[in-house]
Amino acid sequence: xxxxxxxxxxxxxxxxxxxxxxxxxxxxxxxxxxxxxxxxxxxxxxxxxxxxxxxxxxxxxxxxxxxxxxxxxxxxxxxxxxxxxxxxxxxxxxxxxxxxxxxxxxxxxxxxxxxxxxxxxxxxxxxxxxxxxxxxxxxxxxxxxxxxxxxxxxxxxxxxxxxxxxxxxxxxxxxxxxxxxxxxxxxxxxxxxxxxxxxxxxxxxxxxxxxxxxxxxxxxxxxxxxxxxxxxxxxxxxxxxxxxxxxxxxxxxxxxxxxxxxxxxxxxxxxxxxxxxxxxxxxxxxxxxxxxxxxxxxxxxxx
Amino acid sequence: xxxxxxxxxxxxxxxxxxxxxxxxxxxxxxxxxxxxxxxxxxxxxxxxxxxxxxxxxxxxxxxxxxxxxxxxxxxxxxxxxxxxxxxxxxxxxxxxxxxxxxxxxxxxxxxxxxxxxxxxxxxxxxxxxxxxxxxxxxxxxxxxxxxxxxxxxxxxxxxxxxxxxxxxxxxxxxxxxxxxxxxxxxxxxxxxxxxxxxxxxxxxxxxxxxxxxxxxxxxxxxxxxxxxxxxxxxxxx
Numbered sequence: 147x148x149x150x151x152x153x154x155x156x157x158x159x160x161x162x163x164x165x166x167x168x169x170x171x172x173x174x175x176x177x178x179x180x181x182x183x184x185x186x187x188x189x190x191x192x193x194x195x196x197x198x199x200x201x202x203x204x205x206x207x208x209x210x211x212x213x214x215x216x217x218x219x220x221x222x223x224x225x226x227x228x229x230x231x232x233x234x235x236x237x238x239x240x241x242x243x244x245x246x247x248x249x250x251x252x253x254x255x256x257x258x259x260x261x262x263x264x265x266x267x268x269x270x271x272x273x274x275x276x277x278x279x280x281x282x283x284x285x286x287x288x289x290x291x292x293x294x295x296x297x298x299x300x301x302x303x304x305x306x307x308x309x310x311x312x313x314x315x316x317x318x319x320x321x322x323x324x325x326x327x328x329x330x331x332x333x334x335x336x337x338x339x340x341x342x343x344x345x346x347x348x349x350x351x352x353x354x355x356x357x358x359x360x361x362x363x364x365x366x367x368x369x370x371x372x373x374x375x376x377x378x379x380x381x382x383x384x385x386x387x388x389x390x391x392x393x394x395x396x397x398x399x400x401x402x403x404x405x406x407x408x409x410x411x412x413x414x415x416x417x418x419x420x421x422x423x424x425x426x427x428x429x430x431x432x433x434x435x436x437x438x439x440x441x442x443x444x445x446x447x448x449x
Numbered sequence: 450x451x452x453x454x455x456x457x458x459x460x461x462x463x464x465x466x467x468x469x470x471x472x473x474x475x476x477x478x479x480x481x482x483x484x485x486x487x488x489x490x491x492x493x494x495x496x497x498x499x500x501x502x503x504x505x506x507x508x509x510x511x512x513x514x515x516x517x518x519x520x521x522x523x524x525x526x527x528x529x530x531x532x533x534x535x536x537x538x539x540x541x542x543x544x545x546x547x548x549x550x551x552x553x554x555x556x557x558x559x560x561x562x563x564x565x566x567x568x569x570x571x572x573x574x575x576x577x578x579x580x581x582x583x584x585x586x587x588x589x590x591x592x593x594x595x596x597x598x599x600x601x602x603x604x605x606x607x608x609x610x611x612x613x614x615x616x617x618x619x620x621x622x623x624x625x626x627x628x629x630x631x632x633x634x635x636x637x638x639x640x641x642x643x644x645x646x647x648x649x650x651x652x653x654x655x656x657x658x659x660x661x662x663x664x665x666x667x668x669x670x671x672x673x674x675x676x677x678x679x680x681x682x683x684x685x686x
Binding site for chain 1: 454456457459460526527528529530531532533534535536537538679680681682
């Protein structure tokens with residue numbers, strides 16, 4: 147569905163005094179049916195990449211294709227469900243009319259528009275705010291409106307740029323449920339986010355971008371291969387020092403320790419700890435696997 | 450799927466009526482109030498001249514508010530991102546919006562005539578003025594439309610060009626003043642606003658062709674820019 151081939155984008159100021167290389171030789175392929183995450187620090191080139199995919203920007207070099215077509219041609223024929231990073235909707239529109247407007251722009255017949263708008267408002271919990279002007283909405287409600295307008299059309303390509311920005315934990319969880327429901331074999335879902343935990347939960351693969359390059363692609367769901375972990379005991383036991391000689395107490399957290407090692411070493415030590423009569427309350431990686439990969443990728447690409 | 454946003458037409462019309470339409474209504478009411486207060490004598494002579502004067506004064510403002518920021522506001526404020534991720538062609542979307550402006554301008558003379566009718570009794574619509582104001586919209590509205598596809602200060606630049614043209618036109622018509630070659634060149638490449646002034650003499654065939662081709666050229670150039678220049682160009686993503 148998405149093909150980026152050696153795409154570069156350089157912003158050049160009016161008098162050519164400044165050049166900013168936002169993308170440098172980006173090559174990526176995302177198939178139908180896939181949920182693909184894009185992670186990267188600020189300025190990594192994520193939004194530039196999405197703008198090129200929607201035909202809002204033209205690459206300086208290389209080419210982008212959506213379902214084999216030029217992005218603009220694909221978008222104007224099929225439409226893309228798109229949530230922008232900063233939700234930009236005219237502030238004087240009211241919430242319900244904004245959704246009807248976007249439904250009309252999506253070319254939905256009136257009766258279909260009514261159903262989709264009602265469903266989107268119900269799904270995103272916006273019905274009680276339907277008559278409010280956009281400028282009266284809180285950050286969270288505005289973000290939910292942004293998601294709602296993206297869900298109106300039944301597009302084969304869905305792009306979410308920072309979808310949970312400003313959402314509370316309840317709506318963050320609901321958004322995850324929405325993405326799960328949106329999955330289908332013919333649909334590609336692209337999610338750009340700073341929230342690595344969210345990407346790890348939602349995406350099949352995550353591309354880590356830094357300095358305009360795709361540093362690596364991580365397949366979600368893989369096992370951890372060791373590293374730093376947190377160990378939480380129900381109560382202190384003398385056997386801890388014996389099993390984990392290198393355990394470091396986490397400041398301000400009762401019975402919580404930082405331990406590290408390979409998976410084999412950790413399993414063997416945990417066995418000894420349990421044998422000494424300890425009750426383990428929790429044991430979890432200090433960083434998620436994606437976070438570990440992210441840190442490594444960003445560090446590798448550093449100056 | 451259609452790329453012409455026909456289903457969005459009622460929303461565009463609503464926006465236009467709520468903004469530009471209200472201005473037109475306000476001017477019409479003002480005409481009515483002023484006319485009945487000054488008690489013109491004789492009223493039949495006052496009417497046509499009154500309409501012409503009010504059209505001349507207000508058509509500039511109405512064209513500016515009908516076309517000002519037509520594209521640049523959506524680009525500058527980022528609204529285009531949610532609009533054109535849908536199956537909508539930017540040139541056709543803005544052409545539809547620009548044509549609605551032309552439709553509103555066509556109601557200017559009838560609206561003023563209605564106001565005069567209410568104040569003075571039966572008052573006929575001057576259809577030649579309707580044509581003149583449409584040609585004025587074609588030139589100035591087309592110019593602002595074109596500028597708006599590239600720059601944010603579209604209406605201001607359009608107004609400056611219009612005023613500079615007016616000043617050059619005044620100098621040219623003065624027998625004691627000879628316009629330097631450069632300014633003569635500028636005058637000639639500017640849109641022929643002098644031909645579409647409401648008080649100008651009737652247009653000859655070649656003059657009308659000149660106005661129509663110039664205006665159509667401006668609109669086509671605006672559509673070409675919208676077709677070939679990505680909406681996100683000219684700034685950071």
